[in-house]
Amino acid sequence: MGVILEVNNITKKYSGLTAVNDMSFEIHRGEFVGLIGPNGAGKTTLFNLISGMVKPSSGTIRFDGRDITGMKMNKIVNLGIARTFQLVRSFKFMNLLDNVGVSCLSPRGKRLAKEYGIDEYASTILAATGLVDKARLPPIILPHGDLRKLQIAKALGTNPQMLLLDEPFSGLSHEEQKGITDLINKMHDDGVTVFMTGHVLRELMHLVPRVIAMVQGKYVIEGPPEEVANNKIILEAYLGRGATFA
Amino acid sequence: MSDALVSFIIYGFAQGSIYSLLAMGFSLVYGVGGILNQAHGAFYVIATYIFYTSYLYLAQFGLAIGIILALIITPLVGGLIYFALIKPLKESHVGIVIVTFAFAFFVEQFVKIAVDSIYHNMPLLIPGTFDFFGLSVDNHYLLIIGIAVLLVVLVTLFINKSKLGKSIRAVAQDSEAASLMGINVDRILAYTLVISAFLASVAAILYVPEDFVRPAVGWTVLLDSFAIVILGGLGSLPGSVLGAFLISYARSFTNYFIDPTFSALIPIVVIVVVLIVRPRGIFGKKEID
Amino acid sequence: MLDKFGEKFAGVPAYLRDWIKTFRGKITIICLILLSALPFANPGPYIMGIFYTFMIYTIFAASWDFLAGFVGQVSFGHAIFLGVSGYVVAYTLRYIAFIPIWWGWDNGILVPVIGIPINWVTALLLGAIIAVLFGMIVGVPALRLKGPYLALGTLAMSLILYQLFLMGQLGIWWEGTFGTELFGTDGLGQVPPISTNPLIQYFMIFLIMCVSILILTHLVKSNLGTVLKSIRDDETGATASGINTTKYKILAFMISGFFAGIAGGLYALRFSGVNPALFQPLYSFYAIIIAAVGGIASISGAALGAFIFVFLGEILRLLGDIPGLEGFGGFVEPIFIFSIFLILIIRFAEHGIMKPALERLQDMWDLVLGR
Numbered sequence: 001m002g003v004i005l006e007v008n009n010i011t012k013k014y015s016g017l018t019a020v021n022d023m024s025f026e027i028h029r030g031e032f033v034g035l036i037g038p039n040g041a042g043k044t045t046l047f048n049l050i051s052g053m054v055k056p057s058s059g060t061i062r063f064d065g066r067d068i069t070g071m072k073m074n075k076i077v078n079l080g081i082a083r084t085f086q087l088v089r090s091f092k093f094m095n096l097l098d099n100v101g102v103s104c105l106s107p108r109g110k111r112l113a114k115e116y117g118i119d120e121y122a123s124t125i126l127a128a129t130g131l132v133d134k135a136r137l138p139p140i141i142l143p144h145g146d147l148r149k150l151q152i153a154k155a156l157g158t159n160p161q162m163l164l165l166d167e168p169f170s171g172l173s174h175e176e177q178k179g180i181t182d183l184i185n186k187m188h189d190d191g192v193t194v195f196m197t198g199h200v201l202r203e204l205m206h207l208v209p210r211v212i213a214m215v216q217g218k219y220v221i222e223g224p225p226e227e228v229a230n231n232k233i234i235l236e237a238y239l240g241r242g243a244t245f246a
Numbered sequence: 247m248s249d250a251l252v253s254f255i256i257y258g259f260a261q262g263s264i265y266s267l268l269a270m271g272f273s274l275v276y277g278v279g280g281i282l283n284q285a286h287g288a289f290y291v292i293a294t295y296i297f298y299t300s301y302l303y304l305a306q307f308g309l310a311i312g313i314i315l316a317l318i319i320t321p322l323v324g325g326l327i328y329f330a331l332i333k334p335l336k337e338s339h340v341g342i343v344i345v346t347f348a349f350a351f352f353v354e355q356f357v358k359i360a361v362d363s364i365y366h367n368m369p370l371l372i373p374g375t376f377d378f379f380g381l382s383v384d385n386h387y388l389l390i391i392g393i394a395v396l397l398v399v400l401v402t403l404f405i406n407k408s409k410l411g412k413s414i415r416a417v418a419q420d421s422e423a424a425s426l427m428g429i430n431v432d433r434i435l436a437y438t439l440v441i442s443a444f445l446a447s448v449a450a451i452l453y454v455p456e457d458f459v460r461p462a463v464g465w466t467v468l469l470d471s472f473a474i475v476i477l478g479g480l481g482s483l484p485g486s487v488l489g490a491f492l493i494s495y496a497r498s499f500t501n502y503f504i505d506p507t508f509s510a511l512i513p514i515v516v517i518v519v520v521l522i523v524r525p526r527g528i529f530g531k532k533e534i535d
Numbered sequence: 536m537l538d539k540f541g542e543k544f545a546g547v548p549a550y551l552r553d554w555i556k557t558f559r560g561k562i563t564i565i566c567l568i569l570l571s572a573l574p575f576a577n578p579g580p581y582i583m584g585i586f587y588t589f590m591i592y593t594i595f596a597a598s599w600d601f602l603a604g605f606v607g608q609v610s611f612g613h614a615i616f617l618g619v620s621g622y623v624v625a626y627t628l629r630y631i632a633f634i635p636i637w638w639g640w641d642n643g644i645l646v647p648v649i650g651i652p653i654n655w656v657t658a659l660l661l662g663a664i665i666a667v668l669f670g671m672i673v674g675v676p677a678l679r680l681k682g683p684y685l686a687l688g689t690l691a692m693s694l695i696l697y698q699l700f701l702m703g704q705l706g707i708w709w710e711g712t713f714g715t716e717l718f719g720t721d722g723l724g725q726v727p728p729i730s731t732n733p734l735i736q737y738f739m740i741f742l743i744m745c746v747s748i749l750i751l752t753h754l755v756k757s758n759l760g761t762v763l764k765s766i767r768d769d770e771t772g773a774t775a776s777g778i779n780t781t782k783y784k785i786l787a788f789m790i791s792g793f794f795a796g797i798a799g800g801l802y803a804l805r806f807s808g809v810n811p812a813l814f815q816p817l818y819s820f821y822a823i824i825i826a827a828v829g830g831i832a833s834i835s836g837a838a839l840g841a842f843i844f845v846f847l848g849e850i851l852r853l854l855g856d857i858p859g860l861e862g863f864g865g866f867v868e869p870i871f872i873f874s875i876f877l878i879l880i881i882r883f884a885e886h887g888i889m890k891p892a893l894e895r896l897q898d899m900w901d902l903v904l905g906r
Contacts, residue, residue, distance in 0.1 A: 106777025
């Protein structure tokens, strides 16, 4: 299948700190790829760059054949990249239906949602993420696992071609993790390209067929999880010298 | 040298030094606590009226009693505002802006009711005049410039060298880290308000004899302070002093060489232009939200 | 096609029926009936005048609340719209007979051929449209400014206009260009009222108030409202959901400006003129306190707040005039009392000030009863 995301020599410098250093990689349409790296490796910054939240210092990003380097975040979303955030965010003073409804009201989301009716379409998404019985409630009462699901539901509202999931398992119980995993698998089966970061390595490694690894802003290696996990640089970054990944 | 030029130089400098005191206080409160204190002008008003009413009713003790009372009470009000109004609203920056704004209205009205709305004059602190390049200038202006400059230097030294100053700077950089190091962040924030109010009261006492006692002056003070600090960069003390002299000389220039009526527009235009073009000002470091 | 229209319309009565059943709906209907009945009770020009002012402030505060409570853009300079529209309405009604919209040739000279005649309705709309333009102008810098900076930036803008109109001229350099006269401290007077018949005048303003509130409420409950609220709740999140927040923020400023402009125009008509005082921060402050009392994030709350504000203000003013109360009389100065109110409301309101007044009253009642 074709290449959907092309990252070329992307660099992001903050005064004195290079958060992402000359990274290049490709992701193909329909793939399920993981992004790993120890804390502070620059994973979220990379996602911020791809989603348009932050402008790169140099390098280019191409999505679906178009150059999206430096494009505004909402424009990128409307081209088909949706993301979730590491720190859950929601529209606090609106109910879940409206939370998802906002995404459905984006130009891209509206094109699809209009056919069914915005509220109906949003309900369907909530149903798919298992949140429909809480549709009229505000996010403030949701447990953490449901908030993570809400994030994904909101992303789905924009009818994305590609999903960037930033630490979707963080802070979740085993049960909750399973719920999210099923959801993500379902989306992937539906044809959405999924690019996901994870800190809970074990979960991630069983989930994705390919992993890209970065350390201190730099690309290290990519490949099937077992290969990457046994790479010396990665092991040292995570566990210190002389360790092995069991 | 022409009279206009000489006036421009000396009066511009005097106003700049007063502005410096006001702007430093305002900038300090913002830099340390992230608070845009709308009641800053109210401090000036409070000090002015304490000074004035003491002069009216306690004249037998001289002006000194008014000065002392103003310098003590106003900073106390500053601290009070922190604990009563600002601290409880910590999470809502807009709430703080509204509540301090309302307090400023309150003070203006209170003073109108308790005293009156009429413009009054107060006697100069030192009589006599001196000759400045052919212009006869009140000696009082020497007092203004002297004390204001002295205070600017003292405050700068205090912030940079003293222990309390170090704590203040720590809170300004990172309040969470500072509190983890054992600094009582609340107390520090209250101190900055106290200092800010103190500086405003000194400015009031120095300037009022050459200006007027009037209730609406608080708004002008607030506006000018805001303009200076936005220009110089919020949170930057050197920026405040630079901004103070830039704006006071801009106003002075407009007064003597263009048209006095336009001078009131200058601070406002500065605010709008800076916020649109370069919101962090000349020396500002903090991101505007 | 009539079928479709009938369908849409059929939905409305159902929604309306449900609403009337609620407590809020019932109270609102009763108030509307009372308001309509008022002029027939022959209350006299003084009381009628107070009600006009109440209705004008309702629209003004609702426009501010739309922007602040639903889009999260807190402006301290809403008086800009009052003043701009007020001056446009005053000027148009006094000096312009009609607005030309099409020109033709007559004996070799270009003359206007079709024009819109100026009466209070067209003048009011013109004022509101110019206010919308100002909404755009104010909205653009607002994109860069958040929170307190937006508040103070808008305040500064209103002060610029205040100074300009106070000075009376747009500048010595522009002498000779048309329209530099800004009328100075006296402002523009002798503006004809809506009608010499107090009944007609009252009902026109009443109608305008109801329509404005209805439109704003509808906007807020519509899909547009949902998008605007998302900008208020989490602007970055809204952008991440694909929303062009820039476009919507400017739109919100324009809508808010329109209705604030209507209020300003009505003000000019009600008080037969305008002066620079209309640009003062005081008026912007009025919008804030009315909305705060009535409930931020509640369009109809603006009516409640305006009612309390205007009537309490009048009562306080009368109290202050009572002979023998001099000395103390000063302390019931309305602005003084209201500034205290505002401090207390903001200071003690839970959840910032998002809850409408009725709920807060309920909360306070519970607190008092120790529940």
